[in-house]
Amino acid sequence: xxxxxxxxxxxxxxxxxxxxxxxxxxxxxxxxxxxxxxxxxxxxxxxxxxxxxxxxxxxxxxxxxxxxxxxxxxxxxxxxxxxxxxxxxxxxxxxxxxxxxxxxxxxxxxxxxxxxxxxxxxxxxxxxxxxxxxxxxxxxxxxxxxxxxxxxxxxxxxxxxxxxxxxxxxxxxxxxxxxxxxxxxxxxxxxxxxxxxxxxxxxxxxxxxxxxxxxxxxxxxxxxxxxx
Amino acid sequence: xxxxxxxxxxxxxxxxxxxxxxxxxxxxxxxxxxxxxxxxxxxxxxxxxxxxxxxxxxxxxxxxxxxxxxxxxxxxxxxxxxxxxxxxxxxxxxxxxxxxxxxxxxxxxxxxxxxxxxxxxxxxxxxxxxxxxxxxxxxxxxxxxxxxxxxxxxxxxxxxxxxxxxxxxxxxxxxxxxxxxxxxxxxxxxxxxxxxxxxxxxxxxxxxxxxxxxxxxxxxxxxxxxxxxxxxxxxxxxxxxxxxxxxxxxxxxxxxxxxxxxxxxxxxxxxxxxxxxxxxxxxxxxxxxxxxxxxxxxxxxxxxxxxxxxxxxxxxxxxxxxxxxxxxxxxxxxxxxxxxxxxxxxxxxxxxxxxxxxxxxxxxxxxxxxxxxxxxxxxxxxxxxxxxxxxxxxxxxxxxxxxxxxxxxxxxxxxxxxxxxxxxxxxxxxxxxxxxxxxxxxxxxxxxxxxxxxxxxxxxxxxxxxxxxxxxxxxxxxxxxxxxxxxxxxxxxxxxxxxxxxxxxxxxxxxxxxxxxxxxxxxxxxxxxxxxxxxxxxxxxxxxxxxxxxxxxxxxxxxxxxxxxxxxxxxxxxxxxxxxxxxxxxxxxxxxxxxxxxxxxxxxxxxxxxxxxxxxxxxxxxxxxxxxxxxxxxxxxxxxxxxxxxxxxxxxxxxxxxxxxxxxxxxxxxxxxxxxxxx
Numbered sequence: 001x002x003x004x005x006x007x008x009x010x011x012x013x014x015x016x017x018x019x020x021x022x023x024x025x026x027x028x029x030x031x032x033x034x035x036x037x038x039x040x041x042x043x044x045x046x047x048x049x050x051x052x053x054x055x056x057x058x059x060x061x062x063x064x065x066x067x068x069x070x071x072x073x074x075x076x077x078x079x080x081x082x083x084x085x086x087x088x089x090x091x092x093x094x095x096x097x098x099x100x101x102x103x104x105x106x107x108x109x110x111x112x113x114x115x116x117x118x119x120x121x122x123x124x125x126x127x128x129x130x131x132x133x134x135x136x137x138x139x140x141x142x143x144x145x146x147x148x149x150x151x152x153x154x155x156x157x158x159x160x161x162x163x164x165x166x167x168x169x170x171x172x173x174x175x176x177x178x179x180x181x182x183x184x185x186x187x188x189x190x191x192x193x194x195x196x197x198x199x200x201x202x203x204x205x206x207x208x209x210x211x212x213x214x215x216x217x218x219x220x221x222x223x224x225x226x227x228x
Numbered sequence: 229x230x231x232x233x234x235x236x237x238x239x240x241x242x243x244x245x246x247x248x249x250x251x252x253x254x255x256x257x258x259x260x261x262x263x264x265x266x267x268x269x270x271x272x273x274x275x276x277x278x279x280x281x282x283x284x285x286x287x288x289x290x291x292x293x294x295x296x297x298x299x300x301x302x303x304x305x306x307x308x309x310x311x312x313x314x315x316x317x318x319x320x321x322x323x324x325x326x327x328x329x330x331x332x333x334x335x336x337x338x339x340x341x342x343x344x345x346x347x348x349x350x351x352x353x354x355x356x357x358x359x360x361x362x363x364x365x366x367x368x369x370x371x372x373x374x375x376x377x378x379x380x381x382x383x384x385x386x387x388x389x390x391x392x393x394x395x396x397x398x399x400x401x402x403x404x405x406x407x408x409x410x411x412x413x414x415x416x417x418x419x420x421x422x423x424x425x426x427x428x429x430x431x432x433x434x435x436x437x438x439x440x441x442x443x444x445x446x447x448x449x450x451x452x453x454x455x456x457x458x459x460x461x462x463x464x465x466x467x468x469x470x471x472x473x474x475x476x477x478x479x480x481x482x483x484x485x486x487x488x489x490x491x492x493x494x495x496x497x498x499x500x501x502x503x504x505x506x507x508x509x510x511x512x513x514x515x516x517x518x519x520x521x522x523x524x525x526x527x528x529x530x531x532x533x534x535x536x537x538x539x540x541x542x543x544x545x546x547x548x549x550x551x552x553x554x555x556x557x558x559x560x561x562x563x564x565x566x567x568x569x570x571x572x573x574x575x576x577x578x579x580x581x582x583x584x585x586x587x588x589x590x591x592x593x594x595x596x597x598x599x600x601x602x603x604x605x606x607x608x609x610x611x612x613x614x615x616x617x618x619x620x621x622x623x624x625x626x627x628x629x630x631x632x633x634x635x636x637x638x639x640x641x642x643x644x645x646x647x648x649x650x651x652x653x654x655x656x657x658x659x660x661x662x663x664x665x666x667x668x669x670x671x672x673x674x675x676x677x678x679x680x681x682x683x684x685x686x687x688x689x690x691x692x693x694x695x696x697x698x699x700x701x702x703x704x705x706x707x708x709x710x711x712x713x714x715x716x717x718x719x720x721x722x723x724x725x726x727x728x729x730x731x732x733x734x735x736x737x738x739x740x741x742x743x744x745x746x747x748x749x750x751x752x753x754x755x756x757x758x759x760x761x762x763x764x765x766x767x768x769x770x771x772x773x774x775x776x777x778x779x780x781x782x783x784x785x786x787x788x789x790x791x792x793x794x795x796x797x798x799x800x801x802x803x804x805x806x807x808x809x810x811x812x813x814x815x816x817x818x819x820x821x822x823x824x825x826x827x828x829x830x831x832x833x834x835x836x837x838x839x840x841x842x843x844x845x846x847x848x849x850x851x852x853x854x855x856x857x858x859x860x861x862x863x864x865x866x867x868x869x870x871x872x873x874x875x876x877x878x879x880x881x882x883x884x885x886x887x888x889x890x891x892x893x894x895x896x897x898x899x900x901x902x903x904x905x906x907x
């Protein structure tokens with residue numbers, strides 16, 4: 001049965017699926033705004049179902065500041081994707097667990113493809129919203145700087161008038177990245193160590209592999225690129 | 229004429245001569261005479277952006293307020309309005325805070341604030357509240373230390389000159405207030421002043437103060453008509469006792485400066501609190517009619533309300549033997565200070581040449597052995613020699629107040645010789661002295677009246693500054709001086725001018741309260757009856773001749789900002805809510821021609837300005853607290869028409885505000901926000 005996943009791959013896949021639950025607990029992305037008047041910090045936390053302030057009133061304050069440049073009000077209600085994303089993540093979580101239980105290499109591959117598609121789609125959508133908020137400005141805005149747009153970077157930092165916006169993955173996003181890396185690791189191991197060979201090996205040897213194999217795999221440059 | 233007073237007169241002459249010599253010396257040597265210690269600049273330098281080590285709370289004296297200074301820098305951080313109206317932020321002018329200044333005499337716009345007192349637990353500063361007394365119309369205020377705001381004021385009836393106040397017991401249960409000016413008490417107060425000895429009385433009030441918003445007079449002790457000057461609670465072995473100084477035991481009522489300075493000894497009244505409580509519990513106190521105001525700022529609505537309490541329990545020491553004893557103390561004692569261990573009771577006779585220190589152990593023994601020198605008005609007088617621990621010989625002139633460093637040393641302020649004197653508890657030897665400029669009243673060591681002094685700095689509070697700062701015409705600032713007491717020798721570090729009179733101060737380490745400061749009020753929790761939590765809740769209504777305008781303020785507009793339909797003869801109430809929820813984003817509100825102050829609005833807060841227009845026309849209003857880049861645009865108009873005009877009552881928002889409102893509505897806000905905020 002060459003397409004059956006070895007126990008180590010099943011374990012990693014299950015672990016990856018469990019890590020996806022982190023996206024329900026922690027924000028995926030963070031946008032931190034830096035300005036002289038905000039020594040205490042000001043920022044957004046973007047989760048799978050919400051856009052919230054770093055502090056309770058931050059979203060309202062960012063919207064209040066944005067009214068000067070004519071940006072639309074950022075409100076979770078206005079972003080329908082936020083209602084969809086928990087279902088997608090939930091499906092991925094269940095799918096991952098199913099792949100671990102079913103133990104088919106093809107199922108794991110399919111899961112990873114779906115995961116990657118969701119990730120790329122999510123980032124593209126995030127970028128699209130950033131573009132929309134940054135470009136679709138009220139022509140009667142109080143502050144109008146010709147040629148100036150206010151799209152935050154997808155990742156990295158950008159100066160937007162008196163604010164410097166820093167955009168980076170947050171805990172939930174990092175957990176998703178780690179989950180994907182574990183999934184890829186599981187797949188690589190499945191190709192290298194088919195279930196039959198693994199079953200023939202002594203249990204102690206198997207344990208030794210568990211200890212260091214995933215580390216080696218996830219640190220290969222290819223895996224890191226995929227994870228991003 | 230007593231020997232000691234002659235000596236004092238002689239000393240004053242010597243002091244005056246010394247002053248002349250000092251002056252000529254200063255002329256010759258410039259400012260070299262009183263240069264601060266060599267490293268003083270670095271000791272008090274707090275670099276830009278850095279915070280001070282301590283908060284100090286100085287009374288504003290005749291300003292009626294409390295000023296907050298950072299130490300060691302001496303930088304003024306805030307003036308907290310307490311007993312005086314403050315047009316700068318509308319305290320006592322806006323409708324919400326007017327009730328805070330209500331008394332049985334009506335609304336009082338000013339008082340004289342003397343003694344800040346930090347609340348304590350187990351004899352140590354706990355950082356919860358600051359109490360302060362009103363001297364002129366006796367009251368006690370509680371200031372919250374998360375908001376730096378007066379939240380409660382209690383009037384003290386049967387009293388005048390609330391000077392010995394609001395000193396706390398170590399458990400924080402009581403603060404006290406005593407009568408500096410004895411007055412007729414009871415039903416008949418319209419009596420000839422010449423009947424002083426028969427009709428004038430003092431009271432010692434014990435006020436329960438350990439629950440915010442619940443200050444209440446537990447009982448008052450009816451005392452002979454002396455002047456009760458200052459007080460401090462016992463602690464440790466003297467816990468359960470409270471000590472009050474008296475002067476004018478001569479019971480003079482005219483030319484007090486002479487007639488109240490005749491007796492060789494006046495008294496410290498030692499009150500046994502537990503005994504008083506027991507007598508009150510046994511019903512030995514009389515309920516007497518004594519209306520007094522209790523004003524409290526409601527936390528949720530931020531609207532103050534006044535209640536009148538009708539009665540107090542008055543306890544006559546004759547009906548409760550053992551509740552008060554007199555400790556004879558030389559020459560008009562002023563301060564009475566208990567050392568951190570609670571054993572020594574330091575009494576500074578302001579006209580005495582020595583400082584007397586009583587012993588708690590001896591005091592308790594003397595009471596047990598009934599070592600009395602008779603009694604006065606039914607109050608046993610203890611034998612001076614039986615209770616005396618020791619005397620500090622020739623410390624200086626005009627000893628007023630003593631605080632402690634927790635290392636066995638005491639520091640006493642000397643008003644007449646204008647110096648601070650350091651001496652040792654137990655040996656009573658003078659260790660060091662340092663001149664202060666000029667005429668020191670209180671001195672303060674952070675925690676220096678508690679069980680746990682901070683002990684690093686001493687602040688001298690001076691009444692006279694003369695040549696210490698750039699001259700500013702005849703009225704000069706009074707001052708505080710920061711002195712390093714960490715070493716054997718005191719070192720002068722800093723002079724800084726203060727508001728009003730820095731009568732007394734208390735201080736605490738910044739970390740005790742720094743982290744719990746409120747940044748803004750949650751507009752969702754604002755329960756003001758006229759709040760507008762969002763622009764959509766703003767509006768205008770008429771009730772007869774009264775017009776209520778509910779208005780929001782947010783960067784950078786008011787909503788509404790155009791109001792028509794107001795008529796001459798109307799009273800207009802502007803209820804303005806600052807709907808910002810951002811740290812340090814304040815708005816203000818002022819109307820042309822209003823015979824009133826401005827409003828200053830904390831984020832999330834509603835304040836109300838009453839305006840009675842006097843003529844028809846159009847009146848601009850504007851934001852008075854520079855809030856944003858478009859602060860200058862934050863303005864509007866009210867049109868006032870003749871009485872009976874047919875101009876409809878309308879409140880418009882500007883095009884700008886309308887655009888914002890429309891945009892907000894498009895995205896389900898602010899109503900969505902409003903609903904969310906409410907829950």
